[in-house]
Amino acid sequence: MSSSSATPVPGNAGWGVSGNSREAWLKRNFPTVEDLRRRAQRRVPSLGYDTVAGGTGSDLAVLRNAAALDAIQIVPRYGVDRDEISTEVTLFGRSYAAPVGIAPMGLQGVMWPGAERHLARAAQQARIPYTAGTVSGVALEELAALAPDVVWFQLYRLAANDHAVGIDLVRRAKDAGVHVLVLTLDTPSRAKRPRELRNGLVLPFRPSLRTMLQVTMCPGWLWALATQGRPGFPTLARYAGQNASKRDIAGFAQREVRGGFTWQEVARYRDLWKGPLVVKGVMHPADAEIAVSLGVDGVQVSNHGGRQFEAAPAAIDVVPAVAAAVGRRATVLFDGGVRSGLDLMRARAAGADAALAGRTFLYGVAALGDGGADYVTQLLIEELRVAMRQAGAHALPDIASLVVRHPGAMQDWPAPPALARAESGR
Ligand SMILES: Cc1cc2nc3c(=O)[nH]c(=O)nc-3n(C[C@H](O)[C@H](O)[C@H](O)COP(=O)(O)O)c2cc1C
Numbered sequence: 190m191s192s193s194s195a196t197p198v199p200g201n202a203g204w205g206v207s208g209n210s211r212e213a214w215l216k217r218n219f220p221t222v223e224d225l226r227r228r229a230q231r232r233v234p235s236l237g238y239d240t241v242a243g244g245t246g247s248d249l250a251v252l253r254n255a256a257a258l259d260a261i262q263i264v265p266r267y268g269v270d271r272d273e274i275s276t277e278v279t280l281f282g283r284s285y286a287a288p289v290g291i292a293p294m295g296l297q298g299v300m301w302p303g304a305e306r307h308l309a310r311a312a313q314q315a316r317i318p319y320t321a322g323t324v325s326g327v328a329l330e331e332l333a334a335l336a337p338d339v340v341w342f343q344l345y346r347l348a349a350n351d352h353a354v355g356i357d358l359v360r361r362a363k364d365a366g367v368h369v370l371v372l373t374l375d376t377p378s379r380a381k382r383p384r385e386l387r388n389g390l391v392l393p394f395r396p397s398l399r400t401m402l403q404v405t406m407c408p409g410w411l412w413a414l415a416t417q418g419r420p421g422f423p424t425l426a427r428y429a430g431q432n433a434s435k436r437d438i439a440g441f442a443q444r445e446v447r448g449g450f451t452w453q454e455v456a457r458y459r460d461l462w463k464g465p466l467v468v469k470g471v472m473h474p475a476d477a478e479i480a481v482s483l484g485v486d487g488v489q490v491s492n493h494g495g496r497q498f499e500a501a502p503a504a505i506d507v508v509p510a511v512a513a514a515v516g517r518r519a520t521v522l523f524d525g526g527v528r529s530g531l532d533l534m535r536a537r538a539a540g541a542d543a544a545l546a547g548r549t550f551l552y553g554v555a556a557l558g559d560g561g562a563d564y565v566t567q568l569l570i571e572e573l574r575v576a577m578r579q580a581g582a583h584a585l586p587d588i589a590s591l592v593v594r595h596p597g598a599m600q601d602w603p604a605p606p607a608l609a610r611a612e613s614g615r
Pocket of ligand 1: 240241242254292293294295296297322323324343373469491492496525526527545546547548549
C-alpha cells in the first residue's frame with residue numbers, strides 16, 4: 190500500500206462537505222452553531238441581537254448554562270457495530286425524530302422579523318416539537334397551521350378577571366390542535382436585563398438615533414421587516430380592545446402578562462386542559478415532586494435561558510436530581526445552553542428525556558434567513574448521530590448505560606425551609 194493516502198479520511202468526509210451544493214457550502218462555512226451566532230451578530234442590529242443573546246444581570250446564568258454542559262464528559266464504548274443509529278423519541282405519546290425541540294420565545298421578531306414562521310415550518314418538516322408562545326410575534330392559530338403535527342403552546346400567567354384570557358387561550362390552543370400545554374412558572378417578577386435597557390427596548394419603544402442608524406446597516410434584517418411586518422403580540426390582540434393599535438396591544442401584554450403560575454393555578458389548568466400538561470421552569474426536585482402530585486405530565490427543567498434569576502444554577506446541573514425525584518411518573522424536559530448535538534446527548538445522559546433549545550435556532554434564522562432553522566435542525570441531529578455512534582449508543586436509551594462525569598451536578602438537597610414554613614402555615 191502506498192504511503193500517500195488515496196482513501197478518503199473518515200471524519201470530515203462523513204459530514205458531506207464535498208461538492209458545490211448549498212448544503213456543502215453551509216457545512217463548510219457554518220460547521221457549528223457558534224459560526225451561525227457570529228454571522229447572526231453581524232446581520233442584526235444590536236437591539237435585536239442583545240435582546241436574544243443576553244440574560245439578566247451580567248449574563249452569568251447564560252454563561253453558566255453553556256459551561257455546565259461543556260463540563261459533562263461521557264466515556265465511549267468501542268468494539269460494537271454502530272451502523273444502525275436511531276434518534277427517535279416518544280414524548281407524551283407522539284414520536285419525534287430526535288430528542289430536541291424549539292423552546293418558546295417572545296420578542297423573536299426583534300432578532301429576525303417573522304422568525305417564528307421559519308421555526309414552525311422547520312419543526313414540522315423535521316418532526317421535532319415546536320413551542321408557540323403567548324407573546325410570540327405570529328398568532329397561535331397561524332403557527333399551529335404551520336406545524337400541525339408538532340405544535341405545543343406555552344402559556345404565561347394572565348390572571349385578570351379570574352384568568353379569563355388564560356382560559357380563553359387554552360380553548361384556542363385546543364381548537365388549533367395544540368398537543369401539549371406548557372405553563373411557565375419561573376417569571377414571578379420582571380427581570381432586569383441591562384442589555385435591553387441599554388438598547389432602549391422598553392415600552393413605549395422610542396428607538397434612539399444609534400438604533401436607527403444600525404438598522405440601516407442591516408439590509409437583510411430590514412428586508413425581513415418589510416416583508417414580515419413589525420413584531421407585535423398578535424395572539425393577545427383580540428383581548429386588548431377593539432381597534433387596538435400595536436402599541437395598545439404591547440401595553441396590554443406588558444400590563445396583563447404578570448407573574449409565574451402558582452401551584453393552585455397549575456391545579457386549575459390541570460382540570461381545564463385534558464391533553465399533556467408541562468410546567469416549565471422547575472429547578473428544585475421538591476417543586477418537581479409537587480408538580481407530579483398535581484398530575485402534570487412533564488416538568489421542563491429550565492432557568493429561562495439565564496434571563497430571570499442570575500444566581501440560579503445551570504439548568505443541566507439540577508436535571509439529575511429532578512429526574513430522580515420524578516422517576517417514571519412524568520417526562521423530564523430540559524432547556525438552557527444547548528448548542529450542539531453533543532449537548533443533546535449530554536442532556537439525555539443527565540437524565541432528561543429530551544432537550545429544547547431557544548437561541549440556537551434563532552441564530553440559524555438570523556444568520557441564514559429562510560432555511561436557517563432547517564439547517565440548525567439538521568446540524569443538531571447529525572451531530573447527535575455522530576456522537577451516539579462515537580460513544581457506542583445505538584438508540585437513546587443506550588445513553589443511560591454510559592459512564593458519565595457530571596462535575597456540576599447538584600447533589601445536596603436539604604428539605605426546603607421556605608416550603609416547610611408554607612406547609613405549616615407560619
Ligand atoms: C429572546 C427569548 C425570549 C424568550 N421568551 C420566552 C417566553 O415567552 N416564554 C417562556 O416560557 N420562555 C421564554 N424564553 C426562554 C426559553 O423558552 C428557553 O427557556 C431558553 O431560551 C433556553 O435557553 P437557550 O436559549 O440557551 O436554549 C425566552 C428566551 C429567549 C432567548
